[in-house]
Amino acid sequence: MTTAGTDERRTDTRNLIRAVALELFAEQGYEKTSLREIAERLGVTKAAVYYHYRTKEEILSSLLDEHLAGMDAIVEWAEAQPAGRERRQGVIERYSTLLAGMSDDGPQLIRFMQENQTSIKELAAGAEIRSRFERLSVVLVDPGASAADQLRSRLALIALHFGAFALDMLPGAPDERRDAALEVALELGGR
């Protein structure tokens, strides 16, 4: 649960910062994007940004937090199921649905996570996200699975990510790509 919601503020600078930051982070990466660049796009100073978010990392955390909650729900469901094919299929289908239901900037966020793993890795919020992926991966691998099967499971999640953000690389409308990605992911991890 975030501090936003029914929160009534006099300006929407806080949300504008999030939107601009996500766009720039996805385009040019986290480290390469400066607070001055974000501030200039909004016509304010660096310090104004610093008022709403105490650090640059906190901006990114607030973006990642949205996705965290969705992943938590899937991990919790999965860990209450018995291991096996049905659980693997359920995880893949639920994760596909989560990606499909994200906000308009969802694809940008997923692309950012996929392409900036090293930047994210050392951040607190990044560690949270990574632990969810780790648990999703564990739940997608039955005990004693081969190296090939473990690889297939991890690729299944990556396939879903590609379907969510690879607008230019793959043909078809967004939901066609999503269906294709789900098909490939199930074939990798749902057998």
Next chain:
Amino acid sequence: MTTAGTDERRTDTRNLIRAVALELFAEQGYEKTSLREIAERLGVTKAAVYYHYRTKEEILSSLLDEHLAGMDAIVEWAEAQPAGRERRQGVIERYSTLLAGMSDDGPQLIRFMQENQTSIKELAAGAEIRSRFERLSVVLVDPGASAADQLRSRLALIALHFGAFALDMLPGAPDERRDAALEVALELGGR
């Protein structure tokens, strides 16, 4: 072929810089790694590093160049073959062999490329690498292939990368992982 080789220099600082830089780039990312950090590990100053490489980007370029030549050979071979299953299999097998035959730091370089795509994207050497991947992907997709098949082809290359660098994530000895990755890649792109 690089400018090194028979090049006899009074110190091996140049090669030491490459080794330390790759290690730090792979661990903490390109942007987060400072020239001062590299210099301090070697007991010299920042400016001494600047004597050997005119920019930070040039250090990274010199690392990526090794892999570029290997990819060029595969792309050239592929573009001289008729499209079809055999060509796809040949590309996957050759790329697997290329990854297996890289130097000791090969895994670090592949991991770096896989996890720092955004950092690399805007660099000159990064654009070169990306164009090779683009051509490899084209050659792995027969005309009129579905979105699912295009996705499978891209995942095949990613599978090989995982097998090359995912030391902690997957079980088994290095060549077992490589064989498992090749198996999955062929099943994705070689049907």
Next chain:
DNA sequence: GTCTATACTGCGATAGAC
């Protein structure tokens, strides 16, 4: 509560001494 002005440290990079 929202923002500007200002300053501090460390970054990549350059010029020039030795």
Next chain:
DNA sequence: GTCTATCGCAGTATAGAC
């Protein structure tokens, strides 16, 4: 071949205007 000195810009931080 390596150094010192310096530059402009980065993220961070505080004081205070409104």
